[in-house]
Amino acid sequence: MKLVMSAVVASIVLSALPSASAVVPDARPSVASxxxxxxxxxxxxxxxxxxxxxxxxxxxxxxxxxxxxxxxxxxxxxxxxxxxxxxxxxxxxxxxxxxxxxxxxxxxxxxxxxxxxxxxxxxxxxxxxxxWIQLREFTPYFQTFLAGYGEADINGDRYAVWGGYAGTSVRAWEARVTPGRNCTRFRAVLGLADTSDDESSGVVAFATDEATTIYQSPALTPGMALPVELNLSRPYRFGMTAANTSAETIRSYPRVGDGAFYCTGIEN
CATH class of the missing domain: 2.60.40.1930 (Macroglobulin (MG2) domain)
Known part of the structure; x- marks a missing residue:
């Protein structure tokens, strides 16, 4: 009888203990918690x-x-x-x-x-x-004869420029680039290259989407360096023109110095 009672007690005690295969809750915080x-x-x-x-x-x-x-x-x-x-x-x-x-x-x-x-x-x-992305990073899809990018001094300072390269045979230049509706501002320094003749003059103008003129400079003369900054309405196209307004035999080289667009969404 004592053996039977001992066996029963042992069975009750063992059943109260967790088995070896029982899962013990992890006190560490879970991913979801x-x-x-x-x-x-x-x-x-x-x-x-x-x-x-x-x-x-x-x-x-x-x-x-x-x-x-x-x-x-x-x-x-x-x-x-x-x-x-x-x-x-x-x-x-x-x-x-x-x-x-x-x-x-x-x-x-x-x-x-x-x-x-x-x-x-x-x-x-x-x-x-x-x-700010330099103007020269935009390859023109249209450009007139003897216009292009280069470097020039304006009022003694060196700039990366766009403008015309001719003596008196060509007196106006034009180029168009494609910002692609990614840009809201444009800035540059306008002036005549220091290689222009005395008493020379010229003008620079900008247009958007090949139609709307948004800016035309005053008469540019030797020694002028005119900073400009323009607000843009995300144009697809942007055009630049430069013209020699001097007397017929006077050389004038209007320049767009250190031009740059303010953009986002352009990968290059």
């Missing part, structure tokens, strides 16, 4: 070279270890994430970084947690990037 961090940029549109602030709200910050800011780097057919900076995790973390990407900068953060092997990535935040 940790929300993605929220990342906000101080501006949605910037100019290449600007510094922006990225503010991060860290979920379960008491269990977080580090927050790493990452930027997406484009390759030929894919992209990769590269580390930019890393900080100790707090409920709120702030990063400052200089924007160097073309057209679009994409950022995210990766947060490491205690007792967790892989970091938790935030959703990416995108920033549109504008930049």
């Amino acid at each position: 940790i929300s993605k961090a929220v990342v906000k940029a101080s501006s949605k549109e910037v100019t290449e070279g600007d510094r922006i602030t990225l503010r991060v709200r860290v979920p379960q910050s008491g269990n977080a270890k580090r927050v790493t800011l990452q930027e997406r780097v484009e390759g030929f057919s894919t992209y990769a994430w590269t580390d930019v900076a890393s900080k100790r995790a707090l409920a709120r973390v702030k990063f400052r970084t200089t924007v160097t990407a073309r057209n679009e900068a994409v950022y995210r953060v990766a947060i490491t947690y205690r007792n967790r092997l892989k970091p938790v990535d935030s959703r990416p935040v995108k920033v549109t990037v504008w930049r």
